[in-house]
Amino acid sequence: MCSVGDDNLEEKTSKYMEPVPKFKLDDNKCNKCRASTPCIVLRGKDAYCQACFLSGTTHKFKAFLGKHRFVYPNDKVLVYHTEGHPSTSLLHFLRSGLDLSTPKKLRFEPIVIYIEDKIDLSSEERSDAAEFIRKQVEEYKFPLHYISLCDCVKKNNKVAECLVDDISKLSIGDNDKENLNQVLNSKANTTNKRDILKIYKKTILIEAAKHLGCKVVFTPELGIDIASQLLTNVSLGRGIHLALDVGICDNRDEDVKIVRPLRHFEIKELAMYNHFNRLEVVAKKEKLENIYSSVQSLMKNFVGGLQNNFPATITTIVRTGDKLAMEKSLEDNPRCVLCRGPQENRNEELTSAESTSFSHWVSTRSPQYSMTPVERYEKSLESFSVAGDSPYCFACERLSHDLVVS
Amino acid sequence: MSGLNITIEFGGGAELLFGNKKKQEVILPAKEGEWTLKDLIFWMKDNLLQERPELFIQDDSVRPGILVLVNDADWELMDTVKYVLEAKDKIVFISTLHGG
Amino acid sequence: MPACSANCGKNAILKRPKTGDALCKECFFEAFENEIHFTITRAKLFTPGSTVAVAASGGKDSTVLAYVLKLLNEKYGYNLKLVLLSIDEGITGYRDDSLETVKQNRDDYEMPLKIMSYKDLYGWTMDEIVAEVGRKNNCTFCGVFRRQALDRGAMLLKVNYLATGHNADDIAETVLMNILRGDLARLNRCTSIITDSGDGIPRVKPLKYTYEKEIVMYAYFRKLVYFSTECIFAPNAYRGHARVLLKDLEKVDPAVIMNIIQSGESLCVNETANMPTLMTCERCGYGSSQKICKACTLLEGLNRGLPRLGIGKSSKVKKLIEQDDLKRSAAGCCKSKNKSDCGNCACNKNEIKRDLSKAVEELKI
Numbered sequence: 001m002c003s004v005g006d007d008n009l010e011e012k013t014s015k016y017m018e019p020v021p022k023f024k025l026d027d028n029k030c031n032k033c034r035a036s037t038p039c040i041v042l043r044g045k046d047a048y049c050q051a052c053f054l055s056g057t058t059h060k061f062k063a064f065l066g067k068h069r070f071v072y073p074n075d076k077v078l079v080y081h082t083e084g085h086p087s088t089s090l091l092h093f094l095r096s097g098l099d100l101s102t103p104k105k106l107r108f109e110p111i112v113i114y115i116e117d118k119i120d121l122s123s124e125e126r127s128d129a130a131e132f133i134r135k136q137v138e139e140y141k142f143p144l145h146y147i148s149l150c151d152c153v154k155k156n157n158k159v160a161e162c163l164v165d166d167i168s169k170l171s172i173g174d175n176d177k178e179n180l181n182q183v184l185n186s187k188a189n190t191t192n193k194r195d196i197l198k199i200y201k202k203t204i205l206i207e208a209a210k211h212l213g214c215k216v217v218f219t220p221e222l223g224i225d226i227a228s229q230l231l232t233n234v235s236l237g238r239g240i241h242l243a244l245d246v247g248i249c250d251n252r253d254e255d256v257k258i259v260r261p262l263r264h265f266e267i268k269e270l271a272m273y274n275h276f277n278r279l280e281v282v283a284k285k286e287k288l289e290n291i292y293s294s295v296q297s298l299m300k301n302f303v304g305g306l307q308n309n310f311p312a313t314i315t316t317i318v319r320t321g322d323k324l325a326m327e328k329s330l331e332d333n334p335r336c337v338l339c340r341g342p343q344e345n346r347n348e349e350l351t352s353a354e355s356t357s358f359s360h361w362v363s364t365r366s367p368q369y370s371m372t373p374v375e376r377y378e379k380s381l382e383s384f385s386v387a388g389d390s391p392y393c394f395a396c397e398r399l400s401h402d403l404v405v406s
Numbered sequence: 407m408s409g410l411n412i413t414i415e416f417g418g419g420a421e422l423l424f425g426n427k428k429k430q431e432v433i434l435p436a437k438e439g440e441w442t443l444k445d446l447i448f449w450m451k452d453n454l455l456q457e458r459p460e461l462f463i464q465d466d467s468v469r470p471g472i473l474v475l476v477n478d479a480d481w482e483l484m485d486t487v488k489y490v491l492e493a494k495d496k497i498v499f500i501s502t503l504h505g506g
Numbered sequence: 507m508p509a510c511s512a513n514c515g516k517n518a519i520l521k522r523p524k525t526g527d528a529l530c531k532e533c534f535f536e537a538f539e540n541e542i543h544f545t546i547t548r549a550k551l552f553t554p555g556s557t558v559a560v561a562a563s564g565g566k567d568s569t570v571l572a573y574v575l576k577l578l579n580e581k582y583g584y585n586l587k588l589v590l591l592s593i594d595e596g597i598t599g600y601r602d603d604s605l606e607t608v609k610q611n612r613d614d615y616e617m618p619l620k621i622m623s624y625k626d627l628y629g630w631t632m633d634e635i636v637a638e639v640g641r642k643n644n645c646t647f648c649g650v651f652r653r654q655a656l657d658r659g660a661m662l663l664k665v666n667y668l669a670t671g672h673n674a675d676d677i678a679e680t681v682l683m684n685i686l687r688g689d690l691a692r693l694n695r696c697t698s699i700i701t702d703s704g705d706g707i708p709r710v711k712p713l714k715y716t717y718e719k720e721i722v723m724y725a726y727f728r729k730l731v732y733f734s735t736e737c738i739f740a741p742n743a744y745r746g747h748a749r750v751l752l753k754d755l756e757k758v759d760p761a762v763i764m765n766i767i768q769s770g771e772s773l774c775v776n777e778t779a780n781m782p783t784l785m786t787c788e789r790c791g792y793g794s795s796q797k798i799c800k801a802c803t804l805l806e807g808l809n810r811g812l813p814r815l816g817i818g819k820s821s822k823v824k825k826l827i828e829q830d831d832l833k834r835s836a837a838g839c840c841k842s843k844n845k846s847d848c849g850n851c852a853c854n855k856n857e858i859k860r861d862l863s864k865a866v867e868e869l870k871i
Contacts, residue, residue, distance in 0.1 A: 039479040047483065085418060085502060191759065231685065235755055235762045239769025243776075267502040271418055271473055272480070275500060283419030286461055286501070292758050302751055306686075308470060316688040323690055325776040344772060350549040350699070352768035355715040356525065356761075358544050362537045363527035366513045374582065377540050394768060398761075 032056065040272050043311045050276055057273050061093045061261060062104070068248060070216050070259050073107035078214040080205055081112045081137065081144075083129065083282040086220040086262050089270040091140045092279055111212055112142045113163075115201055116170060117149035119177045121285075126172045132282045134167050139280075145208065149197070150176040152204055153183050159207035181404075188402035190294035195236060196399055199339050202250075202258070209256040217258045222270070224307070226263050227317035228299040235295050237353070237395040240330070241341040246321040252341050263318060336393035338400065343393045353394050358384060409433040410441055413496045414450070420472060420501035425456045434491070443474070444487035446497065473500040512537075519727075523760035524674075524717050531727055538724050542712055543578050549699050551710050552586055556666035558710075559591040561656050562619070564607030567671030569732040570721050571713055575669065576615050589663065590615075593655045594623035595648055596631025607733040614731070622659040624651055628801070630808055638808060646816075647804055654792060654801045660707040672711045675718040675752065678763045681770040683748035690775050697770035702793075717763060798823075 030038045036049035071077055081087045097106035114133050118126050137144045145163055148171045152162045164170055184196060205217050230246040244250045250258035274281055291301040307313045333342040361384045367376060392400050411433045421428045434441055447468060451459050462469060467487050474481040475498040476489060510518045511527035518528035562568045572590060579586050592608045612619035625631050628651055635647050660668040677697060684693040701709045725732055755762040787799035803823055807815025810830050815823060
């Protein structure tokens with residue numbers, strides 16, 4: 001049946017999505033200074049000259065830090081570093097911000113961390129990648145720490161034991177894949193594997209930050225990452241923690257905050273920033289993946305595709321994420337042992353979780369035809385009880401089946 | 407009529423598809439009519455690309471996610487694939503793949 | 507063929523997308539129906555002895571809803587009075603067939619049927635509206651009018667509840683759509699199983715946790731009659747994208763639908779976020795975020811021969827009406843659209859033909 005009008009659309013009925021027409025350069029002048037020739041177009045409509053673009057980009061980064069005040073002078077900040085453009089830009093923003101001689105200089109102390117997690121590559125490729133990273137970070141003169149994901153997971157996330165500051169001590173083993181399988185079910189689907197590994201990495205970052213005396217962690221997610229993560233998390237039943245997972249700041253840990261200072265940037269901006277500053281970027285070997293292999297890849301593909309024709313897509317989704325909050329009533333709830341977020345309230349209202357449990361329950365009870373249908377139902381209900389006191393939140397409960405408990 | 411000499415550069419990992427050479431000076435063979443960027447892209451696929459064309463080309467252009475600069479300016483400022491090449495132009499291809 | 511998961515010994519005939527369990531026909535019927543019963547009782551959807559209007563379009567959702575409600579009402583003694591409520595938009599060819607199906611439902615299920623037409627309620631059929639406004643914005647009219655028609659129909663029938671056939675797929679899709687649109691107000695409300703339209707008759711979604719695929723299978727195996735209808739789909743392109751996304755997600759993991767609903771139920775909007783407040787329409791009393799509700803605005807436009815009134819920014823509505831008023835009083839004409847109704851042309855400002863509140867008055871039972 002036609003579903004127009006179902007939503008009681010009063011204001012927005014005529015908000016059709018019109019694909020944005022291809023960019024047309026009107027007057028060959030930078031939008032900002034109205035003087036120089038533009039060299040870049042952003043969001044299909046804004047043209048900037050090189051000088052305005054570079055200063056605007058740097059300013060955007062500083063403005064984020066200034067607005068949210070997560071970091072105070074002399075604080076130590078753990079910077080999660082990966083290959084690709086965003087991390088390179090981040091290092092450059094930090095270094096140039098620290099080197100300023102004006103009062104506007106940045107006054108905190110970045111410490112960089114590299115999490116070695118490329119178990120699908122050969123040891124040689126992994127060592128080479130780590131070496132590229134080492135060389136790159138060395139040029140920016142930041143201290144660099146390394147940690148092997150597999151090593152850490154094997155040792156039950158005892159980060160302090162696995163964190164090293166010398167690349168020669170970084171453990172890269174040919175058996176890492178098998179070792180990981182001892183903790184994570186090798187037959188788990190890709191969606192679950194990716195979700196679990198993401199949670200592990202977050203835990204590592206928080207523990208490493210504590211160990212190194214950092215109160216804040218910077219992670220390099222861009223707008224597209226935030227938008228696709230938001231949709232992914234909604235699809236995984238993580239609605240309850242959205243404010244933490246994709247909001248401006250993840251403060252589930254009482255000592256360490258995770259902050260995403262590149263969330264309003266798009267990849268083109270940073271790739272161009274790096275190019276104009278002649279920055280060396282550590283390349284990542286690309287694999288074309290089947291978009292249906294996981295919820296994460298489907299969402300990334302979806303958001304990227306929609307953004308191509310409708311340039312407001314990503315900012316709208318990111319802004320929706322910004323306006324979400326953690327429900328006050330959850331604050332004192334027990335924490336999920338996996339993701340460390342507060343668990344859902346087990347309250348009076350019927351939820352999708354309970355309904356799904358009931359469906360499964362009812363689909364696996366042997367019908368006793370000696371009883372009347374009504375009696376059968378009553379009997380099902382009696383023996384059905386919502387999973388009592390689970391140590392996990394809803395979404396992690398589903399993941400827990402893929403964790404091998406030793 | 408001699409060929410068209412231009413410089414091609416790669417960044418962000420795009421070089422991995424082209425034998426890891428970050429910079430190449432090429433002379434495009436003489437032909438009827440002009441060399442557009444679209445012509446260049448397809449010429450590169452046939453002559454320089456070492457692996458996996460699907461990571462470089464999509465439909466009649468470069469794959470979304472590959473930025474193209476003409477003499478250090480965004481190709482979106484000059485009609486993208488329709489831009490007509492001139493001698494000594496520098497074309498840069500930057501891959502913007504990044505992990506998630 | 508795998509065995510039925512309920513271990514009843516029979517062969518399974520389908521695999522439930524909701525849980526992955528394989529069930530035979532009888533166990534599927536029982537599970538399907540019992541889950542809806544669980545939803546109804548656990549969420550306390552109805553008080554015993556109430557009257558419930560079932561929104562009936564002749565489509566699969568409303569047919570299955572009517573069938574199952576009747577079945578459960580009898581089986582578990584809800585003691586509800588059930589009535590079918592159907593809306594006739596006045597679209598030749600489209601609605602005629604589905605109304606025939608609804609009439610068949612009425613006969614098969616032995617339920618009373620009330621058909622409300624746009625003509626009764628608003629004075630215009632969709633065919634007449636399209637002739638007036640063309641094909642570009644006609645869906646706007648139809649959608650707004652239909653939603654109000656159901657609510658008004660429920661009010662006029664003096665029922666206690668209006669039950670609609672929204673299924674799990676619909677709700678999941680709406681959650682995704684509201685995220686894409688950045689509509690926090692709707693995002694906050696769209697997973698509610700009971701919603702108040704602002705005028706007192708709660709809308710209830712007993713099929714909230716029922717998968718569309720299972721509704722189709724249930725209707726097929728129970729041999730229920732329904733009309734598969736494709737109105738030219740709404741130009742609300744966000745919903746189109748959300749629909750495609752949901753179908754793709756199902757390929758990856760069908761459990762995603764229940765996860766999205768769970769997320770929609772458990773997310774929380776920041777209190778300081780800007781959200782519109784609900785008022786009541788000055789003309790007809792319907793719940794609205796503006797002083798005059800959308801239906802009254804659109805009607806005003808139709809009656810004045812200003813078909814674009816209410817399409818686009820609501821801030822322009824007042825201005826357009828004032829302009830039109832000036833034009834008419836300058837021409838010495840009353841507000842009637844048809845000169846022949848004008849009669850004496852002593853301009854009576856309140857004489858708007860087919861005023862909505864008048865229609866409501868006339869229709870009161």
